[in-house]
Amino acid sequence: MKLEARHLAFAYRQRLVLDGISLSLKPGQVVSLLGSNGAGKSTLLRLLLGLLQPARGELLLDGKPLEQWPRRQLARQLAYVPQIHSTPFPYTVTEVVLLGRLPAGSLFRSPSREDREIAATALEQVGIPHLAERPYTEISGGERQLALIARALAQGARLLIMDEPATGLDYGHQLRLLERLGQLAAAGYGVLMSTHHPEHALLASTRVLLLENGRIRAAGPPEQVLNPANLQALYDIPPGLLQRAMSCWQPAGPSSLSPPTKESFHVPEPHPRLPA
Amino acid sequence: MSRRLSLLPLLLLTLLGTMLASLSLGRYPLPPGEVLDFLLHQLGLGELEAQRQALLHNLIVDIRLPRVLTAVLVGAALSISGAAYQAVFRNPLVSPGLLGVLPGAAAGAALGLVFSDSWWIMQVAAFATGFLAVAIGVGIAGLFGGSLVMLVLGGIISGALFTALLSLVKYVADPYNQLPAIVYWLMGSLATADLPDLARVAIPMGLGILLLASLGRALDALSMGDDEAATLGLPIRSVRYGVIALATLISALTVSLAGVIGWVGLLVPHIARLITGPGNRLLLPASALLGAIFLLLADGLARNLAETEIPIGIVTELLGIPAFLLVLHRARKGWV
Numbered sequence: 001m002k003l004e005a006r007h008l009a010f011a012y013r014q015r016l017v018l019d020g021i022s023l024s025l026k027p028g029q030v031v032s033l034l035g036s037n038g039a040g041k042s043t044l045l046r047l048l049l050g051l052l053q054p055a056r057g058e059l060l061l062d063g064k065p066l067e068q069w070p071r072r073q074l075a076r077q078l079a080y081v082p083q084i085h086s087t088p089f090p091y092t093v094t095e096v097v098l099l100g101r102l103p104a105g106s107l108f109r110s111p112s113r114e115d116r117e118i119a120a121t122a123l124e125q126v127g128i129p130h131l132a133e134r135p136y137t138e139i140s141g142g143e144r145q146l147a148l149i150a151r152a153l154a155q156g157a158r159l160l161i162m163d164e165p166a167t168g169l170d171y172g173h174q175l176r177l178l179e180r181l182g183q184l185a186a187a188g189y190g191v192l193m194s195t196h197h198p199e200h201a202l203l204a205s206t207r208v209l210l211l212e213n214g215r216i217r218a219a220g221p222p223e224q225v226l227n228p229a230n231l232q233a234l235y236d237i238p239p240g241l242l243q244r245a246m247s248c249w250q251p252a253g254p255s256s257l258s259p260p261t262k263e264s265f266h267v268p269e270p271h272p273r274l275p276a
Numbered sequence: 277m278s279r280r281l282s283l284l285p286l287l288l289l290t291l292l293g294t295m296l297a298s299l300s301l302g303r304y305p306l307p308p309g310e311v312l313d314f315l316l317h318q319l320g321l322g323e324l325e326a327q328r329q330a331l332l333h334n335l336i337v338d339i340r341l342p343r344v345l346t347a348v349l350v351g352a353a354l355s356i357s358g359a360a361y362q363a364v365f366r367n368p369l370v371s372p373g374l375l376g377v378l379p380g381a382a383a384g385a386a387l388g389l390v391f392s393d394s395w396w397i398m399q400v401a402a403f404a405t406g407f408l409a410v411a412i413g414v415g416i417a418g419l420f421g422g423s424l425v426m427l428v429l430g431g432i433i434s435g436a437l438f439t440a441l442l443s444l445v446k447y448v449a450d451p452y453n454q455l456p457a458i459v460y461w462l463m464g465s466l467a468t469a470d471l472p473d474l475a476r477v478a479i480p481m482g483l484g485i486l487l488l489a490s491l492g493r494a495l496d497a498l499s500m501g502d503d504e505a506a507t508l509g510l511p512i513r514s515v516r517y518g519v520i521a522l523a524t525l526i527s528a529l530t531v532s533l534a535g536v537i538g539w540v541g542l543l544v545p546h547i548a549r550l551i552t553g554p555g556n557r558l559l560l561p562a563s564a565l566l567g568a569i570f571l572l573l574a575d576g577l578a579r580n581l582a583e584t585e586i587p588i589g590i591v592t593e594l595l596g597i598p599a600f601l602l603v604l605h606r607a608r609k610g611w612v
Contacts, residue, residue: 049507075509082504088366089499089554099497103509108490110557155508 001062001077001158002026003048003190008057010040010047017043018214021057025190027158030181032201032222033194035211036235041194044211045161048192049080061159075103079152081162084145084169090135093147097122100154115154122150126180142173146180153189160184162193166200178204198226210234283552287565291348294572298344299336301576311336337471345474346466347575348568349481350530351540355567356560357523358541359548360488363495363556364519365424368549371542372527375431375520378538379438380409381531386445386458395468399477399532406528409434410520464535464589466575477529484526485564491519492557499556537571537589539596544570546603 008021018040025031025048035041046052047059050066059066061077069077079100087096100122101115111119123129126146131139136147145165152160165181166174174197181191181204195201201208201222208225210217212234218225232242300306314332317324324332357372365374373379384405388398416430417423449455494515497505505512530537544567545559551566552558571592578591 046503049503051503051506071506071511072509075507078507080504080507082501085501087500088368089363089549091496091554095496095555096500099493099500099508102493102497107494107510107515110493 001190002060003078003159003192004058004060005048006058006060008044008047008054008059010043010052011055012043016055016214018047018054020215022216023209023219025159025192027188027190028185029190029192029207030185030205031190031192031207031209032205033192033209033211034196034198034201034234035194039211040214041211042163045080045163045192045194049078049161050074072103076156078159078161079155079157081145081148081152081160081165083163083165083167084141084148086137086144090137092133093123093128093136093139094119094132096136096147097150097154100151103155118156119150119154122153123147125153126150140173142169142177145169145173145177149180149184158188159190160192162191164194164196166195166197174200175203198231202226283558284561284565287562287569291565291569291572294569295344295348298347298572298576299340302335302340302579304335306332306335342469342471342474343466343575344572345471345478346469346534347571349474349478350466350534350537351544351567351569351571352485352564353481353526353530353567354537354541355544355548355570356485356488356564357527359545359556359560359563360491360495360519360523361541362545363499364516365428366499366501368546369542371539372523373435373538373541374428375413375524376409376435376438377406377524377527378531378536379435379442381406381528382462382536383438383442383445384408385461385531385535386442386449389457389461390445390449390454395473399473402532403528405438406531407524409438410524412437414517414520460587461535462589463587464537464592466534466571466578466588467585469533473533477533481526481529484522484529488519488522488526489561489564491515492555492560495519495556495560535589537592539592539600540567540571543596543600543603547599550603550606 002024003026004024006022008018009016010018021044023031033041033044043052047054050059050069050071053067061069061074066074094116097119098111098115101111101118104115105112120129120132123132126149128143128146128150131143131147136144139147149160149162149165162181166177169177178200181193185191185206193205205222207220208222209219210225210230217234218230228242228246231237232239237245296308296311300308300311310332313322313324314329314336316322317329354372358370361370361372361374362368381402385398385402387405388394388401392398410431413430413432413434414427416433417426420426420430446455446458449458494510497508497510498512498515500508502512505515527541545563547570548559548563548566552562571588574591574595575588577595578586578588581591
């Protein structure tokens with residue numbers, strides 16, 4: 001199972017917002033997508049999910065063009081984890097996760113005992129089985145994000161597309177979420193996430209894509225791609241400012257905090273290199 | 277979970293009990309036992325005196341049964357379409373009238389009353405214009421991209437158009453005969469339908485209600501947002517417009533059966549949500565059953581409260597306001 005984009009382009013009202021995008025996502029990988037606001041990250045995610053049609057280029061899942069996949073079958077391979085949201089109605093966490101079983105059968109079907117077991121397992125996988133009967137609207141943002149990930153797992157999909165999964169979470173929840181993504185990758189899931197935090201990409205991903213004005217500026221292993229020159233250009237940061245932001249993490253003494261290291265996360269090593 | 281699933285049979289029993297009570301209450305109250313005896317006799321069980329049988333037949337089958345069945349159908353249809361609309365539009369404050377079906381059907385019915393004496397033509401006119409109003413609303417939304425907000429605005433525009441047309445029809449109507457008929461009819465009445473009328477609309481209405489009731493999970497998914505629903509494998513356009521079409525069909529039929537009965541479609545889904553929780557798989561059938569019970573109770577009040585009958589639309593609105601305040605009080609934490 002592999003999702004592959006080749007030279008994708010997308011235009012919105014005659015304006016080219018994405019051009020020449022090539023990337024791939026396989027189980028075991030965590031791919032981070034970085035870019036300034038308006039660089040086209042969300043558009044790219046929607047293209048990859050088949051929610052938009054590319055103007056040019058190819059999008060293949062398992063070698064077959066994405067638009068030839070029936071929606072229900074696609075949902076069993078490729079899942080979308082949206083940004084943390086609330087629902088207008090206070091569904092229980094289990095009800096939200098059970099929606100992931102919708103593509104498994106007929107539209108008119110009630111969830112079966114098997115569906116309920118799968119939903120319960122998914123909640124255990126993300127570590128929130130105790131929230132099963134709580135209203136989705138009353139749990140915290142981090143817990144909601146985990147519930148949405150559980151729904152994606154309940155779909156049975158091996159490839160997960162996540163839209164800024166860490167946004168709106170406190171620091172501790174951000175780190176725990178990133179660790180969870182590493183665990184998922186180790187368990188054979190492929191994750192592609194957009195993020196605003198280079199350090200998240202550095203911590204949790206096997207590969208990084210930098211998106212600048214609808215084009216890929218750089219792609220590769222995080223240590224290689226996330227260098228000061230790229231970040232400075234990507235976010236248009238004055239040179240001194242980036243220096244100061246990065247140096248505030250340098251250990252100032254033996255007792256001070258040091259940034260979490262890569263070794264504290266379950267990221268599969270070594271990074272699988274992809275053909276460019 | 278099993279406690280929740282046993283709710284539906286419980287509601288069904290309550291509905292049957294309420295129907296029995298409605299059949300026995302009225303200007304000539306009957307003991308419920310006698311109504312049961314009569315029903316058993318109709319099924320070929322038990323003995324009944326011939327004269328008594330004729331009287332009961334007249335009272336129960338000719339007078340009360342059409343009314344009770346109308347109340348059940350109309351209450352169930354309005355409530356389930358209200359619940360379905362709330363899920364489709366992701367907004368708990370939406371009622372089946374949102375896309376203009378009620379003003380549309382009202383204008384058509386008024387037109388039918390002015391230009392024809394036939395109740396049947398009025399029914400058809402009400403149904404057709406109700407559907408037309410929604411089609412115009414959806415069409416306007418389609419011109420501007422078809423988003424949810426555009427659908428709501430399209431419905432408002434179409435509703436305003438048909439409200440204006442209704443005023444126009446009222447203005448040109450004969451003020452001595454036709455105008456009062458229009459005004460009374462707009463207040464809603466469960467008394468006009470007879471059994472053949474009911475038989476005509478019961479099948480499409482019943483089918484519409486059953487189909488909507490089976491789409492609960494799809495509506496749950498749709499209420500999460502279009503992108504999510506699509507990535508869950510849902511054919512979002514078919515589900516959205518299919519549900520709108522079904523809800524429009526059955527609401528337009530309620531107007532042609534019983535005039536404009538307000539509040540039920542907004543209020544009953546909220547009461548049902550207090551009982552079942554927000555999951556549409558249970559909420560939709562529970563709304564239908566509760567809506568039928570609610571309208572039977574309202575009709576009981578309408579018939580028995582005063583010497584002369586009060587129009588049902590007025591009763592539902594008066595009854596609806598305190599009930600809705602109660603729901604709001606319970607639901608302050610969220611749309612439980």
